[in-house]
Amino acid sequence: MVEVRNLGLDGVFEIRPPKFEDERGFFSETWNAEQLERFGLSVDFVQDNHSFSRKRGVMRGLHFQTPPFAQDKLVRVLRGSVFDVAVDIRSGSPTFGRWVGITLSDKEWNQILVPKGFAHGFVTLEPDTEVVYKVSAQYSQPHDRSIRFDDPALAIDWPVPAADMKLSAKDAAAPNLADIETGFAYS
Template sequence: MIEETALPDVKVVTPRWFEDHRGAFCETYNRKTFAKHGIYDVFQQDNHSISAAANTVRGLHFQAPPHAQGKLIRVVAGVILDVAVDIREGSRTYGKWVSVLLSAENRKQLYVPAGFAHGFVTKTPDTEVLYKCTDIYAPECEGTIRFDDPEIGIDWGIDPGDAILSDKDAKATGFAAFSSPFVYA
């Protein structure tokens, strides 16, 4: 099942699981099924993130053209609050965000197309996140926006002072100083 969110093109994907006496099986990605729902991306890279502690914040990240990335995110252990922010200049939802709780238990996935910043906060220790990307990692194209920027106003469900951040994320640009490489078409 693929559901729309409050942000155009960001979608919640709930794979259909088949269970029997042996265990369970699902397709986490099927190009034909996704295309029926307007997702035509072809994925180029898979990533696996492990966060030891709850309150670990990763993001808000994006890659600019020519290596802009769409992502398909899922959790295989633990729980995250996953967030997408529209950073497409000229979009009616520019600077707006949506969040979805993803967990190993609920088995939901979030599809975040290029033109959106992405981040998450872990709600449990030892959280493992897998995500597919539509382009390769290109450090010269990466960008970061401050996770707790008041202009965006994301409710992460934690006190920002309790967030565990990388050095890169702690030094991220605020939204007011941000110049988007994306234009809404």
């Protein structure tokens, strides 16, 4: 049976799907809509994404898409490990600007569900790390946004020093949360 654990921010969950192993290998249902609806989790995913990072310290994030292309994300690691973070960016939320982080790895076989209204990012903890994630809306470049991973107001406790991180040009130029309009309001 799937295990679901609330990570302390509204709608952010760790999901551990069952893994059935024998001498041949293993089998796992990584998303079962019927089982997860029992926990109140109902998401229609429309796209799968896959990233590969050659080095430890690759930073991807903090990313989100504005409405109407906002995305729920289900993130898991196929190989290696990451420190994965979700940040509440819903204006008026009692937890606005708060973050939660979790280590995802191929060994733990865990996932994080990041709902709309949260920025998402991760840093790789091992070389040759592969991450796959499902999203509930197609990619839309005009709605794509980033927040600075090292925004001092967020004070995210990344396990890799900022000086050792490898960022894209987009992520290196991202603004702080206070300097952007996210398009999300708490209801």
